[in-house]
Amino acid sequence: MRRLIGWTAGVVGVAALARMLARRRGHHAPPPPAPAPVDDHAEALRRKLDETRAAEAPGLGTSAAGPPEREPEAAKESLDVRVIVRDVFATMDDLRQDYHLMLLSEVVPDFRATHQLRGLFELANYALAPGGRMVFNVFLARGGYTPDRGVREFGQQEYTSIFTRHEMSAAAAGLPLELVADDSVYDYEKEHLPEGAWPQTSWYANWVSGLDVFPVERDESPIELRWLVFQKRR
Numbered sequence: 079m080r081r082l083i084g085w086t087a088g089v090v091g092v093a094a095l096a097r098m099l100a101r102r103r104g105h106h107a108p109p110p111p112a113p114a115p116v117d118d119h120a121e122a123l124r125r126k127l128d129e130t131r132a133a134e135a136p137g138l139g140t141s142a143a144g145p146p147e148r149e150p151e152a153a154k155e156s157l158d159v160r161v162i163v164r165d166v167f168a169t170m171d172d173l174r175q176d177y178h179l180m181l182l183s184e185v186v187p188d189f190r191a192t193h194q195l196r197g198l199f200e201l202a203n204y205a206l207a208p209g210g211r212m213v214f215n216v217f218l219a220r221g222g223y224t225p226d227r228g229v230r231e232f233g234q235q236e237y238t239s240i241f242t243r244h245e246m247s248a249a250a251a252g253l254p255l256e257l258v259a260d261d262s263v264y265d266y267e268k269e270h271l272p273e274g275a276w277p278q279t280s281w282y283a284n285w286v287s288g289l290d291v292f293p294v295e296r297d298e299s300p301i302e303l304r305w306l307v308f309q310k311r312r
């Protein structure tokens with residue numbers, strides 16, 4: 079549990095963890111006022127980024143309950159949480175090497191270059207225990223499509239950084255990490271979310287299908303967001 083929570087806090091997002099804690103607290107603290115619903119996808123993601131960045135990086139924004147305050151808050155809930163606030167690539171020196179799960183939701187679509195993908199696999203190789211798994215979602219090109227520089231840069235403006243299968247394999251090359259699951263975010267979440275929970279927002283289904291970059295029918299899109307699971311060899 080400690081390992082899962084540690085990575086969830088550090089990588090998935092402190093804001094999300096705080097929301098979870100707040101939900102568990104229920105009557106002890108009123109929830110913060112909900113922002114007005116947004117139908118525009120880019121605006122909604124921008125808000126999410128602002129919210130998570132404000133919570134994760136005090137230097138980049140302000141937060142009423144920043145990470146230093148969250149460790150005691152988590153302790154009250156008997157959750158053994160260690161919050162690390164920084165660029166995930168800054169250093170590995172103080173990380174444990176026995177995590178069972180690394181989870182990065184909507185983080186890789188923020189990346190800009192293949193060396194960041196490589197950095198992610200090196201991080202997983204360093205921090206995961208044998209048998210541990212790294213789960214992340216990433217926009218992958220389909221059917222041999224290779225985006226040119228213009229498409230990649232436009233994608234980056236739409237929170238849709240695109241990588242090819244070849245770039246993904248090259249990033250993991252030589253490391254003891256094996257791809258054990260590879261699912262379409264659209265198909266997987268539509269099938270597995272509870273009744274009524276899909277799609278999560280008005281724009282989510284189009285965004286995960288790559289339609290913010292390619293305004294075509296879903297099955298014609300040359301990219302899609304996929305959930306990948308890599309496991310470290312035992």
Ligand SMILES: C[S@@+](CC[C@H](N)C(=O)[O-])C[C@H]1O[C@@H](n2cnc3c(N)ncnc32)[C@H](O)[C@@H]1O
Nearest residue numbers: 090091127130131164165166167183184185188
């Ligand atoms: C679209 S938000 C997703 C937030 C949260 N994971 C979620 O699913 O709600 C993208 C997040 O990735 C984080 N991110 C991107 N690159 C990062 C890096 N190198 N180190 C740490 N965080 C990073 C951003 O700070 C931002 O919080």
